[in-house]
Amino acid sequence: MRILVIGAGATGGLFGARLATAGRDVTFLVRPRRAELLRERGLRVHGAGQDFVITPKVLVTGEIAETFDVILVSVKAAGLEQAIEDFAPAVGPDTLIMPFLNGMRHLAVLDKRFGADRVLGGVVRVQTTVDDDGNILRVGPLEDMSYGARVGTSPGRLAELHATLGGAGFPAELSEHIDADMWAKWVLIASYGGATCLMRGTIGQIAAAGGAQFSAALIDECAAVATAAGYPMAEAAHQRLRAGVGDPASPAATSMFRDLSSGYPTEAEHLLGDLLERARELDVPTPLLELATISMRVYESTR
Ligand SMILES: NC(=O)C1=CN([C@@H]2O[C@H](COP(=O)(O)OP(=O)(O)OC[C@H]3O[C@@H](n4cnc5c(N)ncnc54)[C@H](OP(=O)(O)O)[C@@H]3O)[C@@H](O)[C@H]2O)C=CC1
């Protein structure tokens, strides 16, 4: 299957490079500045014990002349609408679209444009960022993905997708409960991301300052929203998250915290604001989530 990766940033750059290294047919759809850099210097991945460069196949937005089998959407939430316009010409009748985005709201946007049978659920777990030289920097060893059908995707096509994304040097799981997986990831990202951004420190720094109970209470609030929405988190996973916030040495943080620390725009509305809105609709009290959301709104409005 021919793969088009939308964006060659922290997640798309890493997984696209892995897939290309494993011999898959990968093309990156990028904007002109990124294209120039990639053509000049290649796509380099480094950090956490790895260092490799690939010469990527690159298409600049506006240049798409044919459809692809798989589209991996790896833009941030704020860039989604424009990205959809840009990659739409690559979507044919059998194309599958797998988004990497955290949160859930993007699914409705993609479904509306392309139909839910073509839009898979997706979860990627990596710790990456784009460094000042435009390289993909791994800030931790985590690297895996899962994906799965939500409604009416052809099983044959799904199997082909799994054969393409699997066995490429990172764990890739075909999930039969991808909506629940996405909700569980959302609980993680909203609670760890909300806590670290509100407190301006890693999970360990918050614990060392006496905030472990605060972080655990935020996890409970986010998990309660998932439960009310019909996607209760597995008890063991919930308890693992809670246990993780008690370690003062924990370096845990999220991509939203890395964006905040660099003074960049964040996905706060997509990750926190949307969850808060759903909590209100479902009548779930979430005072800490509200606090984290407001603090990020202030950050965004004063950047
Ligand atoms: N980073 C991480 O560790 C993790 C991130 N995630 C999630 O993955 C999603 C993507 O995040 P991440 O990879 O970090 O984001 P990045 O900002 O690092 O990468 C996004 C890339 O998309 C490019 N882009 C944006 N719009 C377009 C467009 N219209 N056409 C082509 N390229 C475009 C940007 O290019 P340009 O340079 O031109 O702006 C940028 O390089 C987010 O929802 C995030 O929450 C999930 C797990 C871990």
Ligand SMILES: CC(C)(CO)C(=O)C(=O)O
């Ligand atoms: C779960 C985690 C922290 C790593 O994949 C993440 O999704 C993020 O940093 O955005």
